[in-house]
Amino acid sequence: MFLASQKVYVVNSPALVSQINRRQKVIDSNPPFLAVVHGKLFGFRDHDMAELMRTTTESGTLRRDSKVLEHTLLERGMAPLNEIFTRVMSGVADRLGTMAREGSITISLEAWLREIFTLSTADGVIGSQNPFTCDPNLLDTFWRFENGIKGLTMSLFPSLRAAGPSRARQRLVQAFTEFFQDDPTANGEICDFLRQVAGVARRYNRDVEYLARYFFAIFCAFLINTVPVTFWTIGHIVENPELLARIRAELAEVVGPMAEAEAGEPRHSFDVTAIRERCPLLMSTFNEVLRYVGASTSTLIVHEDVYIDEQYLLTKGALVQISATAIHSDPDVWGPNAADFDPERFLKPSKVHPSANRTFGGGSTLCPGRHLAADEILVFTAMFLHTFDVEFTAETPRLPRRDDTDMLSITKPTEDLMLRLSRRRATEKAS
């Protein structure tokens, strides 16, 4: 189809998607991704954009070296991934450990997840003296920015149409710049992942503002999709009492008591490998959430005329779009119940093409944080369900609908969900 005079190919077939993924040099997602994410969303300055866009076949580039390192350090089993996971989840555990001690409480799930994940991630990856501890108002500022992603990336005049989010971004970049004014790698608490990716930026002579925007961008990546996926995972499980009981029974087999803690209170350990291997229904529910709310749209540019599947000619200069929503809701791919949420879908043997799972993107902009995100969401959900009895409340008696208008990687809920929490008997004293 044509958008104005721009030719756009829309690809909805997983088999063709996988062929496109294999032609990354010719059908390239990098330039559109950099223009939208680094340029429009994070407002990198022109000379930084020029350095990021630089391509060469001979040596490395800032962009290529940063990406390779991000993917390497966040690969499953790598020490930097394990370090972030352990630090973030111990922050989460400490925060859950203090809740509902004096009786039941009501939370607004989305707002609560935003707070607990933002603060635990900031502590975990940047250290205890991070910008969010120094300025508690920054939490609201961060989610105000997140609320404006569509306005910042889609509107023609973002400083007018998305003035609030644009101001929020400025404040966050300022806070990150002040924080990282001194050599960030000299900060003993900063995680090894950030320390190493900062090294690449320094090799390419980037200054503190580049680092501040880059770290701010990475910080967003840690949170903006993990929070809504956790929201939907918990929401779908709690909405369905039978599913909740079956998942709790799976978890009871893998959640073990740890050695007595100093104060003599029992503590529990949540082993993500055991959850992956021995909680098939939780895993299936999680994968179904990823399918059901995954809505990323990848845009790629065709650098030269190329045939895919030996029959479709894609012409130089055209764009290719791959929409997760279209593929994830296609009955030809997922069967006649593609529109339904089926927590058991991934329990059954399936012939679905692997490229039909688009929640983490694909090809050259495949999400490097997908393993970390999955581990965090699974263990968070396990801790939450193991620690609390959870009920829907009269204010929000049903799970909200998906807001299909936002065009983000993960569809948000149309409204927040109020939940009543009380500590479960077995964990009243545990954390």
Ligand code: HEM
């Ligand atoms: C459920 C959680 C997550 C989802 C659904 C998700 C989804 C995505 C998607 C769809 C893209 C590709 C965007 C595009 O091609 O336009 C992406 C890229 C990226 N994600 Fe994630 N993500 C998640 C969590 C994370 C986490 C925890 C990190 C932590 C570091 C992360 C880091 C990144 C980075 C750095 C990129 C950019 C890749 C590049 O430069 O090419 N993501 N993510």
